[in-house]
Amino acid sequence: MIKFYNSLTRKKEEFTPFGEKVKMYSCGPTVYSYPHIGNMRAYLFVDNIRRVLKYNGYEIDGAMNITDVGHLTSDADEGEDKMLVASEREHKSPYEIAKFYTEIFMEDIKKLNIDLPEHICPATTVIEDIIDFVSKLLNMGYAYKTSKGIYFDISKFAQYGALGGSVDQKKAGARIEIDNEKRNPADFALWINAPKEHIMQWSSPWGMGYPGWHIECSTIGKKFLGDHIDIHTGGVDHRTIHHENEIAQSDCLEGHKVVHFWMHNEFLQIDSGKMSKSLNNTYTIADLEKNGFEAEDFRFFYFNAHYSKQQNFTYDSLKSARNARINFIKAINEHKNGDSQLSESKLENYRQEFLDAINDDLNMPKAIAVCQKLLKEEKSKDIYNLMDDFNKILGLNLDKQIENDIIPTEILNIAMERWNAKQNRDFAKADSLRQILLEKGYKLLDSKDNYKIEKI
Numbered sequence: 001m002i003k004f005y006n007s008l009t010r011k012k013e014e015f016t017p018f019g020e021k022v023k024m025y026s027c028g029p030t031v032y033s034y035p036h037i038g039n040m041r042a043y044l045f046v047d048n049i050r051r052v053l054k055y056n057g058y059e060i061d062g063a064m065n066i067t068d069v070g071h072l073t074s075d076a077d078e079g080e081d082k083m084l085v086a087s088e089r090e091h092k093s094p095y096e097i098a099k100f101y102t103e104i105f106m107e108d109i110k111k112l113n114i115d116l117p118e119h120i121c122p123a124t125t126v127i128e129d130i131i132d133f134v135s136k137l138l139n140m141g142y143a144y145k146t147s148k149g150i151y152f153d154i155s156k157f158a159q160y161g162a163l164g165g166s167v168d169q170k171k172a173g174a175r176i177e178i179d180n181e182k183r184n185p186a187d188f189a190l191w192i193n194a195p196k197e198h199i200m201q202w203s204s205p206w207g208m209g210y211p212g213w214h215i216e217c218s219t220i221g222k223k224f225l226g227d228h229i230d231i232h233t234g235g236v237d238h239r240t241i242h243h244e245n246e247i248a249q250s251d252c253l254e255g256h257k258v259v260h261f262w263m264h265n266e267f268l269q270i271d272s273g274k275m276s277k278s279l280n281n282t283y284t285i286a287d288l289e290k291n292g293f294e295a296e297d298f299r300f301f302y303f304n305a306h307y308s309k310q311q312n313f314t315y316d317s318l319k320s321a322r323n324a325r326i327n328f329i330k331a332i333n334e335h336k337n338g339d340s341q342l343s344e345s346k347l348e349n350y351r352q353e354f355l356d357a358i359n360d361d362l363n364m365p366k367a368i369a370v371c372q373k374l375l376k377e378e379k380s381k382d383i384y385n386l387m388d389d390f391n392k393i394l395g396l397n398l399d400k401q402i403e404n405d406i407i408p409t410e411i412l413n414i415a416m417e418r419w420n421a422k423q424n425r426d427f428a429k430a431d432s433l434r435q436i437l438l439e440k441g442y443k444l445l446d447s448k449d450n451y452k453i454e455k456i
């Protein structure tokens with residue numbers, strides 16, 4: 001039995017899919033800037049759910065949007081168009097921007113060995129479907145026209161606020177300039193009229209315009225998964241506005257509850273605080289690599305905390321995760337040629353304990369602890385085989401030649417210190433650290449804003 005915490009009912013509930021396959025929707029990335037490791041926590045969470053469902057024998061039909069149009073500066077879809085801002089900043093067309101950042105996102109996903117949904121859909125490829133969705137809401141009386149576009153009337157949906165959003169929504173509505181044409185402050189845009197100079201616009205029954213942000217997820221979910229979606233995921237920041245609005249759109253159109261389980265991952269914090277551009281701590285996977293880590297270290301780090309709790313990222317904690325991963329993989333491989341035998345009942349107990357952990361709302365810290373206990377048993381090929389099976393959940397590379405490929409933490413530290421010294425133009429210190437590394441058998445290859453460590 002799988003149990004997941006459902007943000008809608010605020011309870012852990014037994015999970016059973018509505019139909020044969022599990023239909024799962026995940027809010028995807030906005031592709032106007034580099035994805036950071038906080039975003040990657042959200043997709044490791046998706047990966048985690050998918051692997052646990054598959055391990056339990058379910059087939060999955062999953063979908064995810066790529067937001068390449070329409071997410072304005074605030075979640076309430078007001079303010080500047082983020083895509084326009086990026087376009088001006090980088091002197092590229094919106095499509096070039098979207099392509100560039102989508103590719104980077106996909107590379108990170110691959111490095112993290114994330115099991116992606118079956119359907120990945122950019123919003124700009126479903127504009128016709130969005131227009132159709134909005135037309136229907138308009139005809140059914142759930143939406144209305146203003147001089148700015150088409151708005152959803154939240155007073156027509158009695159359950160509005162079920163995810164906990166109503167109060168925040170009102171605040172979000174109140175914060176923005178008062179729009180006299182809106183019937184309720186929290187009414188949100190489904191379709192926005194575009195001024196002539198707006199670079200992304202499409203013709204619609206209401207003139208030239210572009211979609212609001214929330215409608216793309218409802219439309220893509222409906223198009224690929226239908227009108228019953230078992231699980232919908234996203235970070236907690238999406239719970240009170242974006243997801244509240246998705247529920248309103250989809251449930252009003254279909255006339256019934258569309259999403260059964262809402263699952264939200266808590267935020268990754270950096271150095272105990274928020275990631276922010278001004279603090280220069282919006283780390284990307286490339287930043288971790290620049291400091292000598294591998295994406296897989298971050299994957300292992302993810303398992304340290306339950307998804308529903310905030311997780312604090314520091315380079316020190318990443319180092320610990322890296323060491324733990326190295327030891328973990330080594331320990332697994334030490335069982336490969338082991339000749340002791342573990343009794344079938346003992347193996348079965350471990351299997352059950354592991355399964356209980358993952359099926360208890362994805363308790364990964366517990367699942368890893370079960371593995372650690374198992375690895376301490378006498379060396380046995382059975383243990384290797386069992387770990388190989390558990391690895392369907394963990395998604396680690398067990399075959400890596402660890403001794404040769406993995407650079408020890410001590411070396412990473414020195415390399416990082418040397419890079420910082422170089423950045424601070426303390427070249428004497430940088431050179432002496434480079435020398436120390438050479439003596440220890442490692443050389444550094446610098447590029448403009450990056451370096452690589454190589455074993456000599």
Ligand code: AMP
Pocket residue numbers: 027028029030031037038039040041042233234235236237238265266267268269275
């Ligand atoms: P965005 O590209 O901003 O729409 O974000 C993509 C996904 O990452 C969404 O599900 C967000 O909720 C999630 N997210 C954003 N920041 C963080 C963070 N610091 N920790 C965890 N998840 C995050």
Ligand code: ZN
Pocket residue numbers: 026027028217234242
């Ligand atoms: Zn969404």
